[in-house]
Amino acid sequence: MSIHFTIDGRSVSAKRGESILQVARREGIYIPTMCYLPKTTPNASCRMCVVEVEGVSGFVLSCNTPPVEGATIRTDSTALFKERQNIMKLYNVNHPLQCGVCDKSGECDLQNKTLEFEVSEQSFATKEQKRKNKKWGVLSYDPYLCIMCEKCTAVCNQVVGSEALYIKPGGYKSEIDNHYSRCIQCGECISVCPVGAMASTDFEYTANVWELRKIPSACAHCSSACNLNYEVKEIGIDSGKGEQKIYRVTNEADHDALCGAGRFGYDFENRVSCKDERAFAKVLKAFKEAKTIRFSSMITNEEAYLLQQLKERHGYRLINPEARVYQKFLRAFSSVSGVSLYGGDLKRVAQSDYAIVMGCAVSSDNPMVRFALARAVNNNKAYVGLFHPIEEEGLRNIVTQHLKHEVGSEEALMALLCDAFVPSEVKKSHVSFFESLDVGYICGESSVGEEEIERLVRQRVRKKAPVLVLGADLYAHPRADNIAKMAGLLERFGGFEVVIVPSDTNTMGVALICDLDDEALSPVIGYNAQGDCVLSALGGSDLDMPALNQQEGTFTTVDKEVVPLNAALPYHGYELSDIANALGIVLKHVIDLTCKLPKEKGYKEVAFDDLPNRYLNHGVQIRGYMLEPLHVSCEENIGVIADIQEYNGTILYRCNPISQFNLFTDKTHQINDRAVILGSSQFAEAAKIKSGEEVRFVIDGRAMSRKFQVSSKLKGTVAYHPDFDSFEKSAAYRYQKVTFERV
Amino acid sequence: MHTHDTHEQHGHGESELGNRYISEHYYYVDIAPYPTTPWGKFSRALKRTLRGELFVGLWVVLREMFKFDIHTVQYPKEKLLVGPRYRAVHAMQRLFESGTERCIGCGLCEKICISNCIRMETRLDEKSRKEVSEYTINLGRCIFCGYCAEVCPELAIVHGPRYENVSEQRAHYIDYAGMLTPIDMAISGEQKEFDGFGAVTPHEDARVKQTPLAY
Ligand code: SF4
Ligand code: SF4
Ligand code: SF4
Ligand code: SF4
Ligand code: SF4
Numbered sequence: 001m002s003i004h005f006t007i008d009g010r011s012v013s014a015k016r017g018e019s020i021l022q023v024a025r026r027e028g029i030y031i032p033t034m035c036y037l038p039k040t041t042p043n044a045s046c047r048m049c050v051v052e053v054e055g056v057s058g059f060v061l062s063c064n065t066p067p068v069e070g071a072t073i074r075t076d077s078t079a080l081f082k083e084r085q086n087i088m089k090l091y092n093v094n095h096p097l098q099c100g101v102c103d104k105s106g107e108c109d110l111q112n113k114t115l116e117f118e119v120s121e122q123s124f125a126t127k128e129q130k131r132k133n134k135k136w137g138v139l140s141y142d143p144y145l146c147i148m149c150e151k152c153t154a155v156c157n158q159v160v161g162s163e164a165l166y167i168k169p170g171g172y173k174s175e176i177d178n179h180y181s182r183c184i185q186c187g188e189c190i191s192v193c194p195v196g197a198m199a200s201t202d203f204e205y206t207a208n209v210w211e212l213r214k215i216p217s218a219c220a221h222c223s224s225a226c227n228l229n230y231e232v233k234e235i236g237i238d239s240g241k242g243e244q245k246i247y248r249v250t251n252e253a254d255h256d257a258l259c260g261a262g263r264f265g266y267d268f269e270n271r272v273s274c275k276d277e278r279a280f281a282k283v284l285k286a287f288k289e290a291k292t293i294r295f296s297s298m299i300t301n302e303e304a305y306l307l308q309q310l311k312e313r314h315g316y317r318l319i320n321p322e323a324r325v326y327q328k329f330l331r332a333f334s335s336v337s338g339v340s341l342y343g344g345d346l347k348r349v350a351q352s353d354y355a356i357v358m359g360c361a362v363s364s365d366n367p368m369v370r371f372a373l374a375r376a377v378n379n380n381k382a383y384v385g386l387f388h389p390i391e392e393e394g395l396r397n398i399v400t401q402h403l404k405h406e407v408g409s410e411e412a413l414m415a416l417l418c419d420a421f422v423p424s425e426v427k428k429s430h431v432s433f434f435e436s437l438d439v440g441y442i443c444g445e446s447s448v449g450e451e452e453i454e455r456l457v458r459q460r461v462r463k464k465a466p467v468l469v470l471g472a473d474l475y476a477h478p479r480a481d482n483i484a485k486m487a488g489l490l491e492r493f494g495g496f497e498v499v500i501v502p503s504d505t506n507t508m509g510v511a512l513i514c515d516l517d518d519e520a521l522s523p524v525i526g527y528n529a530q531g532d533c534v535l536s537a538l539g540g541s542d543l544d545m546p547a548l549n550q551q552e553g554t555f556t557t558v559d560k561e562v563v564p565l566n567a568a569l570p571y572h573g574y575e576l577s578d579i580a581n582a583l584g585i586v587l588k589h590v591i592d593l594t595c596k597l598p599k600e601k602g603y604k605e606v607a608f609d610d611l612p613n614r615y616l617n618h619g620v621q622i623r624g625y626m627l628e629p630l631h632v633s634c635e636e637n638i639g640v641i642a643d644i645q646e647y648n649g650t651i652l653y654r655c656n657p658i659s660q661f662n663l664f665t666d667k668t669h670q671i672n673d674r675a676v677i678l679g680s681s682q683f684a685e686a687a688k689i690k691s692g693e694e695v696r697f698v699i700d701g702r703a704m705s706r707k708f709q710v711s712s713k714l715k716g717t718v719a720y721h722p723d724f725d726s727f728e729k730s731a732a733y734r735y736q737k738v739t740f741e742r743v
Numbered sequence: 744m745h746t747h748d749t750h751e752q753h754g755h756g757e758s759e760l761g762n763r764y765i766s767e768h769y770y771y772v773d774i775a776p777y778p779t780t781p782w783g784k785f786s787r788a789l790k791r792t793l794r795g796e797l798f799v800g801l802w803v804v805l806r807e808m809f810k811f812d813i814h815t816v817q818y819p820k821e822k823l824l825v826g827p828r829y830r831a832v833h834a835m836q837r838l839f840e841s842g843t844e845r846c847i848g849c850g851l852c853e854k855i856c857i858s859n860c861i862r863m864e865t866r867l868d869e870k871s872r873k874e875v876s877e878y879t880i881n882l883g884r885c886i887f888c889g890y891c892a893e894v895c896p897e898l899a900i901v902h903g904p905r906y907e908n909v910s911e912q913r914a915h916y917i918d919y920a921g922m923l924t925p926i927d928m929a930i931s932g933e934q935k936e937f938d939g940f941g942a943v944t945p946h947e948d949a950r951v952k953q954t955p956l957a958y
């Protein structure tokens with residue numbers, strides 16, 4: 001069902017729900033706008049997008065008007081030009097003449113359109129108001145420059161779901177204000193501001209934007225691997241030396257989003273001046289003796305493939321506990337779903353109208369999960385049910401129903417979902433499983449009421465696109481295998497599209513490419529992980545390695561896409577490929593391996609240089625390629641659920657602060673969260689500690705000491721315990737019982 | 744007539760354009776045909792040698808020497824005044840009275856520079872203003888085109904009259920401090936407003952329109 005009409009004499013057609021502007025953009029027809037932000041609903045406040053429709057008197061706003069069958073539309077005429085010119089004149093009322101010292105100069109919509117519509121003087125003025133510049137952490141707001149387009153508030157509400165920014169009304173006096181405690185410092189508002197009003201505190205005045213070179217790449221901090229541009233320039237005026245640095249990160253803000261880590265955590269490069277031959281020789285010797293390579297998932301597909309080759313040739317054991325549990329989880333899932341990969345992705349989540357989330361710290365594990373849910377809620381009025389033991393204040397606007405459960409009861413709750421959504425014919429083939437379910441017991445032990453589950457289930461009626469998002473709490477769950485199988489059942493028969501969010505940047509790639517082992521044999525080589533001989537991109541190890549903003553390669557994302565990573569900064573030392581070369585695997589560049597990634601896992605034979613990375617006019621992203629989902633053989637045995645273990649006493653949840661993922665984000669100068677235990681005042685009371693006290697405890701076999709802090713944004717009796725400040729990643733269940741000892 | 748012939752051969756438009764520069768009283772010099780035979784060339788050389796034209800030139804020099812009315816500038820003891828629109832080594836101006844640096848770090852000079860020889864760095868200063876922290880012009884590459892002075896919205900960068908650029912290095916840089924008017928000169932009013940390339944023209948006052956203000 002499409003609507004046919006003409007724009008500027010060209011016949012075009014619209015899908016239902018598309019506006020005139022969207023069709024025009026898709027067709028490459030230019031209509032100027034000031035307030036339109038494609039990723040949110042139209043603000044319709046600027047009137048720049050007006051067009052003429054034959055037979056309709058007056059102008060029509062193209063951004064929020066759908067076309068009608070047979071309409072004849074003109075996007076340009078003398079009258080329209082005059083109208084738009086007048087709008088620009090009004091935008092320029094009292095606008096400070098300070099382009100010379102404005103960070104936005106050179107990429108400012110107001111500047112561009114003022115020139116485009118030939119406004120060469122300020123013809124009107126109004127009484128100037130006294131206003132104050134504001135600073136909200138990474139944001140700097142200059143109300144004098146603000147044109148009140150409302151893009152920032154729209155993005156903060158609809159994309160981020162924070163509802164931090166709002167308009168303080170008052171006619172000409174109105175300005176933007178911030179409920180600062182709700183702000184997650186993502187910088188989305190900066191990226192969409194068409195003028196210099198919402199600016200980056202750190203970037204302010206450090207470079208004129210046209211001097212920066214944009215290097216399109218992928219964010220290295222979580223499994224979304226968001227598309228971004230590193231913007232680089234030489235350091236200092238003595239450009240002969242040629243040393244460069246990253247000044248800022250930008251993205252295609254009209255269509256895509258970034259979280260605070262991606263936008264502000266960019267300077268984690270490892271600067272080395274030359275190849276350290278002595279260290280290299282020492283490390284080679286260690287490689288000849290080593291039996292195991294331990295590595296993290298902060299690695300490209302190509303390097304993971306290289307490690308796999310090393311394993312095949314030299315018999316190393318490959319250890320990556322975090323990816324290992326994910327790998328097992330995914331395999332168990334496939335063994336029931338019948339397909340090698342899960343069916344959903346975050347784009348589907350953003351388009352869904354019903355979402356169940358389980359086992360995921362929504363804001364911090366993978367911020368794009370949060371963003372996708374926020375978009376689903378705002379665009380499709382989605383119903384979001386979140387199963388999690390900890391209630392987070394910041395998710396108020398995103399989560400419709402919080403099903404707060406006891407730690408450890410995930411398996412039983414998943415079984416209840418299966419019970420509710422798997423059709424009865426299918427249940428017949430899993431009789432023992434379904435018959436053994438004791439709903440009363442589960443609800444009692446998990447402290448999720450039966451009526452809560454009923455409400456969740458009832459809401460799914462008439463929903464068209466339900467999704468199920470699973471997070472890292474489940475992969476290391478003692479009952480992970482069975483949880484994965486139940487999720488497989490829900491995808492195959494329950495009508496859900498499932499997303500199994502990879503726990504680290506390239507966990508998915510590692511899980512698909514590498515044959516991982518469970519037990520390490522010493523001696524161990526650690527690549528960005530602990531070992532007897534350590535190669536690290538953080539420096540200070542046995543051999544320096546390039547950081548992920550200094551490497552070329554690809555990542556496999558949560559969306560099951562293979563996306564390109566380009567080097568923003570040069571690297572002058574040795575790389576993993578040099579070691580592989582010395583160990584008999586001949587290759588010139590790591591990216592020569594991109595086309596060799598295993599086809600039997602769904603990768604395609606596409607060379608690195610042929611990977612596309614762009615957007616179409618109407619926002620469709622063409623980036624890398626999708627993994628091929630493959631059929632795998634099904635087994636149908638879902639185990640009877642285990643008794644729910646009790647977790648009483650002081651429980652810590654392994655979870656990092658928003659935007660602080662690992663030692664790399666910690667190294668960057670704008671992300672400064674410290675590693676403290678965060679808990680509610682209720683937790684503090686139960687554990688008998690005060691905010692600011694230092695405690696000692698043993699967790700997962702490791703003795704640690706940390707400061708404790710009370711957070712007003714948390715509720716409940718479980719506290720957050722970060723692990724970003726260490727290479728040692730635990731693959732145990734994320735909730736652990738500990739005993740505090742005051743220092 | 745030789746030259747004339749070539750003119751005729753060109754297209755219509757171009758010959759007209761060429762003629763624009765030929766005043767009416769100009770005429771073509773009748774040049775005898777060049778000798779082509781070896782003998783012809785030899786006899787021409789012989790004629791030229793013996794005609795004594797060299798002494799004509801020598802005589803002119805001698806005559807002028809004794810007139811004691813010499814126009815030669817005794818450089819470097821004497822220097823010619825250069826016109827205001829002469830484009831020599833750059834200078835950075837300050838505001839009169841306050842002595843504040845005029846340059847706001849807008850970067851337009853760096854952008855427009857045709858030989859890519861300006862590099863600058865800016866930052867946020869203590870008063871939350873944009874400040875130039877480093878600035879340099881590579882005079883080894885500068886072609887003294889004047890674009891930087893012309894584009895500068897603040898009349899900050901100008902071409903000074905200093906045309907002596909002897910340097911021992913091929914790449915000869917000047918930096919911000921070297922170009923900047925010393926502050927005492929600015930405050931005492933010794934700094935001259937620049938009226939050369941890129942400066943406001945004398946009748947500018949009449950053309951300037953006031954920005955409307957409603958206080
Ligand atoms: S930084 Fe993010 S959360 Fe904070 S105000 Fe801006 S958009 Fe909202
Ligand atoms: S701060 Fe920027 S995005 Fe927000 S209303 Fe003002 S001009 Fe628009
Ligand atoms: S950390 Fe994740 S969500 Fe944030 S920008 Fe990077 S890839 Fe995107
Ligand atoms: S005079 Fe021309 S070449 Fe020299 S610095 Fe200025 S713009 Fe560049
Ligand atoms: S154009 Fe003028 S004000 Fe702008 S940076 Fe250059 S010297 Fe400074």
Ligand code: FES
Binds near residue numbers: 033035046048049061
């Ligand atoms: S874009 Fe339509 S009103 Fe602003």
